[in-house]
Amino acid sequence: DSGVTQTPKHLITATGQRVTLRCSPRSGDLSVYWYQQSLDQGLQFLIQYYNGEERAKGNILERFSAQQFPDLHSELNLSSLELGDSALYFCASSATWGGPDTQYFGPGTRLTVL
């Protein structure tokens, strides 16, 4: 158990809908990262937050957004869902930002768009 929690574990929804994925980092970690794992794209970095502020963006679609709250939990919002958004979404956390911190991953949320 990495100490990173993600809810829900599974999510099934329809095209055009909006969903929210939630992540709680390890105790004491200030950085949160979101990754997408799909069959065709592999594991891709989406976005990173440090202590409530966005620090880095990857190949995140305009339909996707995220935020980190004062209690350090983070939410990834996916809207106007398409079939291709079906994937495993991971949250990871690390102690700080800017240094060589190891990222610890949560169990993931499996999103299925029908």
Next chain:
Amino acid sequence: AQTVTQSQPEMSVQEAETVTLSCTYDTSENNYYLFWYKQPPSRQMILVIRQEAYKQQNATENRFSVNFQKAAKSFSLKISDSQLGDTAMYFCAFMAFRSSNTGKLIFGQGTTLQVKP
């Protein structure tokens, strides 16, 4: 841009034997770390080992060790005394720091390893 390449999509090994997974990377960054993560059938991403690029000494963690060749930009993982629980997909990953790419883990395509009894 950084890229990570794992050229072996699938590998198998007999229990108790040794296996080496290959990884190469390309970067212009000076400060970076390299990682191997394991993803068993449960899909959990588990850190196996990490290597600081500025260290010449290869990292080891129990049965897992790496062969880091900085000039060749090669970072292979050796698993000794393979166990059935080692069956998983293994991802090589790169992370720069002290740069605009700080914190972004760049993953290879993965190598599926099956340990046979």
